[in-house]
Amino acid sequence: MNTPDPMALLERVVARMPDPVGREQASLLETELAATHGVAHAVVVSSGTAALHTALVARGIGEGDEVLLPALTVIMTVAAVVQARAHPVFVDAGPDGEPLDLADAASKITPRTRAVLPVHLGGQCGDLDALAELAASAQLDLIEDACQAHGSRYHGRLLGTIGRAGCFSLKDGKLISSGEGGYLLTDDPDLAARATAFQSHWQIPAAGEPALSRLGTNYRLAEPLAALARVSLAGFDERLARRRHAASRLIDLVGDVPGLIPILATSGEQPNGYSALWRILLPEPRRLCRRLAEVGVINSVGTFDLRAAHLHPACRPLHPASCPRAAHAADCLLAVPVPDDDTRLTEIATLIRTEISAW
Template structure:
């Protein structure tokens, strides 16, 4: 039986059990399995990774008047979650080596209104996470991890999304484990878990200090058929992470050494999940180069999905963002090549050949 057939079987079994009087048997089972797999007390399933981030911030009682520190090198979805909670995002520059948030800038931008730090593990990388967690603890700030691209990544032997107070994940198609659309958050804190569970169901259930129906919430529930698909794919998490890592390393080998392209090796103690193969582009006009690769069929974060530093994003200009030049340069020079579970050896050869050809002829292009 093929993987697709097994997934369809899991979906059919879920549909056969509907309507479920409780309305969320599959989601509840998924939560128990996610908690067990990640070694945490609680998992809360929601409708998307953005919903997970928004819910996590609400669970930390973050709202209007509060500030949240997050990297300028992030996707717009992270920013949207902060503003949806009513808080003000404060963008932090990248470190001098381009690995994560600059701790000196984090400290400089921490004010009496700062309530949380949200590191974002782009391309499955957890650069500087443990140092950031130590700072957050010393400053009395919540650390909420945006681990939407980091299922299975580890740092110092700890799983991404379990280092901070809450870890947030996506189940959107293309992620290591997916069900088309969805998300979840992880936490060991009972209060955060109960607040999150209440918020994602219009506060129809109680949480500490907030009886049922005492607050407004959202409908962020994960649909039962999607939960069934997520449960099916979760069984293969270890194999999926292993496959992505093998794909990334194979692509590095096939591309080899090319002037102007430098593999972004993980920091000591970090083991990324292989979500994307990652290079630093030191060619002229790096954003144009990534765009050219996208046009040639090599999907990547900058060229295909138009990733740019958040403080430069048109939708963030009303936030009066400070300039973060190192973050802007890091994003512009980032070549994060998208990989998928179904990417074949032939696909990897095609991608590598295209990258090599375009890089070797780029200086001739005007």
């Protein structure tokens, strides 16, 4: 893919902004995203959360329905399910650290369950084949939260293209970014049409449902952001290779430190290097993560307060069941987003080694 000149592209976008129905860049971005991921349809929206919400609504999931999702997830995934008026049912982590325990998931399927929503934190997914088999056997939609998994593969297939739909973020820091934004991928033409209608107040009708015959919302991606995302997408392959190399290098630079165990990809996984991942085997791991954040090591627990969703204050009104393995996994997780800068990698590795050794 040729890389567009960002300044020329933005000048073109600004010149066309008086057009009340202009959607040139968003449409081009959708075509390019679909081609890059090898799927039939892409729908761009205003955020990764919006992509998840839109995918659920486009599948008719709503009031009275249940969605299974890992307790070890970010709060934005939970928010999307609640925004769809469905009920999130949290599934515990597996006994060996798997992101989602299949036996627990199977035990929580009820007649109201409509979908299972795996979350590929750090660009990793665990045993997605077994989860897909469980979903198929129970006639559930598999909708992937791939917001951190651009370019990650599972047995050769891109994450976000394995389920009924895959949802991605374009927020800054992602491997494809426009500052803010998101998109969903699908091979289902009906889902794509309903998603397109929903994200623009149903002004663009889906088949058999005339324009404005349903309530939608404004999840449109602004044209300047779509243009920036096209520039980012054009350099994606190179950025993906750099990120994978940087993640591997950071783990190597940290090396063997007592109490810190790298979390490696499972069989069939090829992560994108979004984060370098370790398991902490030291006392008070959450406080240690906060200490690392204080000295400049950005990490999911210490910086962003990642915790098992059933323990999140915002989830208390949902009356969630306890998921103790997920709580332990979150507490012991060190997930460090990886920069491209080699000098910064060395600085981060030194800080991690120093703080862990002193703990």
